[in-house]
Amino acid sequence: MSDAAITAHDLRKSYGGTTVLDGIDLTVPRGTIFSLLGPNGAGKTTAVKILSTLIPPDPGSGTLRVGGHDLATDPQAVRAAIGVTGQFSAVDGLITGEENMLLMADLHHLPRREGRRVAAELLERFDLTEAAGKPASTYSGGMKRRLDIAMTLVGDPRIIFLDEPTTGLDPRSRHSMWQIIRALVADGVTVLLTTQYLEEADELADRIAVLNDGKIAAEGTAEELKRLVPGGHVRLRFTDPAAYRGARAALGGVHPDDEALALQIPSGGSQRELHTLLGRLDSLGIEADELTVHTPDLDDVFFALTGDAVIPSPTEENAR
Numbered sequence: 001m002s003d004a005a006i007t008a009h010d011l012r013k014s015y016g017g018t019t020v021l022d023g024i025d026l027t028v029p030r031g032t033i034f035s036l037l038g039p040n041g042a043g044k045t046t047a048v049k050i051l052s053t054l055i056p057p058d059p060g061s062g063t064l065r066v067g068g069h070d071l072a073t074d075p076q077a078v079r080a081a082i083g084v085t086g087q088f089s090a091v092d093g094l095i096t097g098e099e100n101m102l103l104m105a106d107l108h109h110l111p112r113r114e115g116r117r118v119a120a121e122l123l124e125r126f127d128l129t130e131a132a133g134k135p136a137s138t139y140s141g142g143m144k145r146r147l148d149i150a151m152t153l154v155g156d157p158r159i160i161f162l163d164e165p166t167t168g169l170d171p172r173s174r175h176s177m178w179q180i181i182r183a184l185v186a187d188g189v190t191v192l193l194t195t196q197y198l199e200e201a202d203e204l205a206d207r208i209a210v211l212n213d214g215k216i217a218a219e220g221t222a223e224e225l226k227r228l229v230p231g232g233h234v235r236l237r238f239t240d241p242a243a244y245r246g247a248r249a250a251l252g253g254v255h256p257d258d259e260a261l262a263l264q265i266p267s268g269g270s271q272r273e274l275h276t277l278l279g280r281l282d283s284l285g286i287e288a289d290e291l292t293v294h295t296p297d298l299d300d301v302f303f304a305l306t307g308d309a310v311i312p313s314p315t316e317e318n319a320r
């Protein structure tokens with residue numbers, strides 16, 4: 001059997017005349033975390049839905065294999081090997097956490113006593129024992145996500161698809177979810193994770209594929225991707241909107257953030273480059289309120305690969 005848990009060749013999907021996945025290739029080695037990273041609408045969920053047999057690929061697609069099984073000829077075997085959680089949560093809010101777990105145990109045909117044991121063990125592992133008797137609709141976002149993953153694990157899948165597992169979670173819940181994901185992989189589970197957060201892919205993934213416009217714009221480890229971009233950037237922040245607009249107009253090739261009144265300028269951060277930049281601003285009589293120098297990170301890779309696409313960083317989003 002191949003070492004890959006998931007392989008996709010020339011995966012294609014269009015809706016009407018719109019191409020969502022334009023022939024993507026993926027190989028996910030067993031026991032690793034692979035991240036599909038991309039902005040809203042890049043096609044991440046579509047890829048997960050296809051690979052987890054929820055929707056069919058376009059007929060022109062190449063071979064797709066998950067857990068050693070061909071999706072086209074053996075979708076049942078694929079379904080038995082995988083777990084899927086994420087944006088399409090399986091949690092039923094009207095019943096309790098424990099009842100949700102027992103329902104999953106029933107679906108997996110576990111004998112009653114075994115079902116109760118597995119449910120109790122997983123509820124404990126995901127810190128849900130205390131809340132187990134309450135309706136899931138009363139759970140916080142983080143608790144619902146934990147319950148969702150716990151439900152997925154009832155069937156002991158060896159491959160798990162996590163579709164944006166931390167979108168909307170606060171930093172503490174996000175870190176707790178990251179620990180859960182790391183623990184899964186330490187147990188030998190393969191995880192295909194979609195995220196729009198660079199930091200999350202950087203933290204968790206062994207390999208990352210950047211999805212843009214239905215194509216894989218680049219693939220590699222976080223370090224390999226960071227080496228793709230020549231340098232880092234300088235970020236200038238303003239409090240005066242007029243100064244911000246002046247600098248934006250005067251400096252070419254910047255990534256503006258109109259809401260934060262910030263400009264991101266590609267730069268190696270050398271003394272000479274900073275001197276030139278500040279000289280430029282001085283000559284225009286513009287003063288920035290904050291200047292920070294960033295060495296290359298996944299943000300730079302993303303900007304370089306996807307033009308002006310801006311994707312949020314979880315820390316920025318939640319710190320406010």
Ligand SMILES: Nc1ncnc2c1ncn2[C@@H]1O[C@H](COP(=O)(O)OP(=O)(O)OP(=O)(O)O)[C@@H](O)[C@H]1O
Binds near residue numbers: 042045196
């Ligand atoms: N059933 C459908 N019919 C028509 N278009 C669809 C359908 N499902 C998805 N799309 C379109 O396909 C594109 C990709 O959607 P998808 O949900 O895969 O993106 P995504 O990368 O997961 O985005 P997000 O981060 O917002 O979840 C979007 O433009 C979306 O509108």
